[in-house]
Amino acid sequence: MSKKIIAGNWKQNGSLKTSVKLSKDISYALKKNNFKHEIIIFPPTLYLYPIITNQKHEKLKLGSQNVSSFNNGAYTGEISASMLKDLKMNYCLVGHSERRHILNEEDAVLSDKVSRLYENNLKVIYCIGETLEQYKNKETKTILKNQIRALFKKNKLNIVSKPRNLILAYEPVWAIGTGLIPTDKELTNTFNFIYKTINSLTNNKSSLKILYGGSVTPDNAFMLMKTKHMDGLLIGGASLNAKKFIDICSTI
Numbered sequence: 001m002s003k004k005i006i007a008g009n010w011k012q013n014g015s016l017k018t019s020v021k022l023s024k025d026i027s028y029a030l031k032k033n034n035f036k037h038e039i040i041i042f043p044p045t046l047y048l049y050p051i052i053t054n055q056k057h058e059k060l061k062l063g064s065q066n067v068s069s070f071n072n073g074a075y076t077g078e079i080s081a082s083m084l085k086d087l088k089m090n091y092c093l094v095g096h097s098e099r100r101h102i103l104n105e106e107d108a109v110l111s112d113k114v115s116r117l118y119e120n121n122l123k124v125i126y127c128i129g130e131t132l133e134q135y136k137n138k139e140t141k142t143i144l145k146n147q148i149r150a151l152f153k154k155n156k157l158n159i160v161s162k163p164r165n166l167i168l169a170y171e172p173v174w175a176i177g178t179g180l181i182p183t184d185k186e187l188t189n190t191f192n193f194i195y196k197t198i199n200s201l202t203n204n205k206s207s208l209k210i211l212y213g214g215s216v217t218p219d220n221a222f223m224l225m226k227t228k229h230m231d232g233l234l235i236g237g238a239s240l241n242a243k244k245f246i247d248i249c250s251t252i
């Protein structure tokens with residue numbers, strides 16, 4: 001059975017002290033438990049370096065929440081994929097709904113970010129998902145198909161040649177931080193649809209892993225993970241609490 005992925009997105013939360021402590025608490029718990037999953041945390045970028053220097057647990061992978069769509073150069077405030085590689089980052093998030101909808105990042109720029117990450121051999125967790133309005137209008141499949149197609153338009157060769165470097169995360173925007181989650185039937189349908197869409201774009205040559213994100217808690221993680229084709233979870237709020245995060249890892 002392939003490894004499940006449990007990823008914690010800390011977003012813009014915490015301080016230097018709390019971030020280092022949280023990563024240490026998670027590392028400590030990982031030492032005590034023999035999880036087979038791939039466990040990744042995405043702290044605020046500024047705290048990645050202190051976290052790297054304070055904890056060295058080979059089981060805990062680190063990722064950045066963001067990356068520049070450009071290579072190194074005159075792009076004030078940006079952080080390039082090669083800088084992340086320099087810090088030995090394993091992963092980067094791209095296309096999170098907060099970046100799409102609050103920071104107005106569009107498919108083209110997101111695809112460029114994925115290209116930069118591929119060039120630097122960093123793994124990508126690429127988020128897709130429909131808004132509440134799109135969900136209510138029954139546009140979920142159309143939206144997901146368009147988001148996946150846009151990603152493949154620029155990166156198909158990369159994706160087919162290095163399928164393990166890309167993981168998709170289905171995160172309905174209306175489920176993020178709201179306590180709402182899709183029904184079992186909706187999840188089965190949607191994951192099946194994403195799986196088939198990827199296969200049709202790659203002529204069945206690459207079956208990418210697909211995660212679910214949106215209001216995951218220790219109470220619903222087990223049921224969620226029963227969904228066919230669901231390979232793991234991307235967790236926001238609950239990942240800020242070491243116990244909850246580890247409880248989720250334990251239930252899977």
Ligand code: PGA
Nearest residue numbers: 176177214215235236237
């Ligand atoms: P949530 O966030 O678990 O707090 O709903 C998920 C995410 O934004 O990745």
